Every structure is written in C-alpha cells, then in structure tokens.
Amino acid sequence: MNSKIFYSAFWTRPIRTSILTAIFAMCPAFSGCVSVGHTFPAGQVSAIHIGETTQNDVANIFGKPIKTGFLDNGMKTWTYSHYQYNLFENNDAEDLIIKFDKRGIVSSFNYNTSKRSK
Secondary structure, three states: OOHHHHHHHHHOHHHHHHHHHHHHHHHHHOOOOEEEEEOOOOHHHHHHHOOOEEEEHHHHHHOOOOOOEEOOOEEEEEEEEEEEEEOOOEEEEEEEEEEEOOOOEEEEEEEEEEOOOO
C-alpha cells in the first residue's frame, strides 16, 4: 500500500482531532502538576478576629469560599482550600476553615499549611 494513500486515509480530520485532544488532555499528567481549589490571601488570616469579624468582612478579604456548610449546632462554616500537587517537587496544601455563629460573626477558625516558611 502506498504510504501517501494510507496517511491521507488514516489522518482524517476527526481522527486528528481526537488524537490531539487526547494529547492535550494528558498534558497536566506529563507536567506533573495539578492544582485543586483556589488560592486565597493566607497572609490575611491575622485579620480574622473571633467575636468581631463578620461574614461580609471574610468575603471581602478572602472572596468566595470553595465550600460552605453547617454544623449540627446550626453554625455556618466556610472553607478555603488550595492544594498544589507536583510530581517532581514538594506538594503544598493550605486550608482555612471558618465557623460563624448564628449572627454571622466568626466564632472560630483554623488555618493549616504544608508550605515552608521562607
């Protein structure tokens, strides 16, 4: 079979599109880097004051939370998370969980990170 005929018969637009789509979809796996959640200004955690900071204050500082929920006692929780997974480097994780009382005031919060201090 003539290679030119085989090439033109095999390398049709739908096949070419499918192959290229598969290759681009696997690019994050090849680069070894995956990000989950979204970044938030962790340096602003010190601006949170229990009994004073409101939900509006938190939203203005940190933006929209990645998750919201309620505890069994009716307290609302907001969660900010960002995870950076690298195949060839250290993985970084940050979590900020804020609990609000029924008036929408911060009653407690917890910030955890695996990032190393610089």
